[in-house]
Amino acid sequence: xxxxxxxxxxxxxxxxxxxxxxxxxxxxxxxxxxxxxxxxxxxxxxxxxxxxxxxxxxxxxxxxxxxxxxxxxxxxxxxxxxxxxxxxxxxxxxxxxxxxxxxxxxxxxxxxxxxxxxxxxxxxxxxxxxxxxxxxxxxxxxxxxxxxxxxxxxxxxxxxxxxxxxxxxxxxxxxxxxxxxxxxxxxxxxxxxxxxxxxxxxxxxxxxxxxxxxxxxxxxxxxxxxxxxxxxxxxxxxxxxxxxxxxxxxxxxxxxx
Numbered sequence: 001x002x003x004x005x006x007x008x009x010x011x012x013x014x015x016x017x018x019x020x021x022x023x024x025x026x027x028x029x030x031x032x033x034x035x036x037x038x039x040x041x042x043x044x045x046x047x048x049x050x051x052x053x054x055x056x057x058x059x060x061x062x063x064x065x066x067x068x069x070x071x072x073x074x075x076x077x078x079x080x081x082x083x084x085x086x087x088x089x090x091x092x093x094x095x096x097x098x099x100x101x102x103x104x105x106x107x108x109x110x111x112x113x114x115x116x117x118x119x120x121x122x123x124x125x126x127x128x129x130x131x132x133x134x135x136x137x138x139x140x141x142x143x144x145x146x147x148x149x150x151x152x153x154x155x156x157x158x159x160x161x162x163x164x165x166x167x168x169x170x171x172x173x174x175x176x177x178x179x180x181x182x183x184x185x186x187x188x189x190x191x192x193x194x195x196x197x198x199x200x201x202x203x204x205x206x207x208x209x210x211x212x213x214x215x216x217x218x219x220x221x222x223x224x225x226x227x228x229x230x231x232x233x234x235x236x237x238x239x240x241x242x243x244x245x246x247x248x249x250x251x252x253x254x255x256x257x
Contacts, residue, residue: 004038006027010073010077023081026079026186029188033195035237036237037076039234043245044072046234047248048065048069050216050220053220060104061213064100065101067097071090074090075090075094079194082184084187088194088197091162092159099132100125102208102212103135104118106139129159129160139212142211143211143214143215146211155204199241206244206245209248214255217252218252221252228252231249231252
């Protein structure tokens with residue numbers, strides 16, 4: 001593991017996890033995965049801060065990042081403590097917040113104020129991923145033209161998995177009960193499954209940003225060479241694990257010059 005301190009990167013130094021033996025055991029057993037997750041946090045900050053900076057203030061994508069970013073920290077916190085189903089539930093919430101940001105961006109600033117009504121509890125977002133996909137497929141502001149089938153193939157598998165886990169389905173499919181008892185602890189199979197799905201969820205969000213928001217990302221990194229250098233570093237680390245993030249970073253870095 002590098003000299004970076006995961007207790008600092010994941011904000012554990014400021015919580016009661018600082019002396020948590022369960023988390024230390026996970027760190028010892030999954031050092032490479034921990035490195036990847038620290039790079040993932042860097043990627044999340046780089047991508048979302050640039051969108052927050054470039055998009056209009058109170059835009060759904062930027063505003064909801066302020067709500068969802070702690071969720072990414074929370075799912076890591078829970079998984080390293082042995083709370084794997086809870087970690088997947090929080091991951092689903094993070095994923096939904098990101099999807100809602102993209103969905104409501106179509107209505108931002110319009111007279112219908114659908115986003116504002118949703119925030120006030122007066123309107124619902126699409127509950128089913130099928131309806132969400134249909135809505136995105138019909139939009140005319142896509143920078144990359146993708147059809148409904150492509151969107152469905154990207155978004156439905158991870159969303160369906162997270163929904164199943166939220167409702168306790170699929171435990172036997174992944175044989176997650178065999179090592180479990182009533183004490184939260186590091187379980188290799190559960191940790192690896194959570195790790196895989198965390199990367200998949202982030203990658204599909206990056207796919208949506210490539211479809212709808214490459215221009216504000218390019219604009220930000222064109223004027224921020226230091227952050228562009230950081231983005232290139234995490235692209236090198238993560239692109240094989242998260243191909244959509246790799247493509248998004250490639251578009252940003254190749255177009256900003």
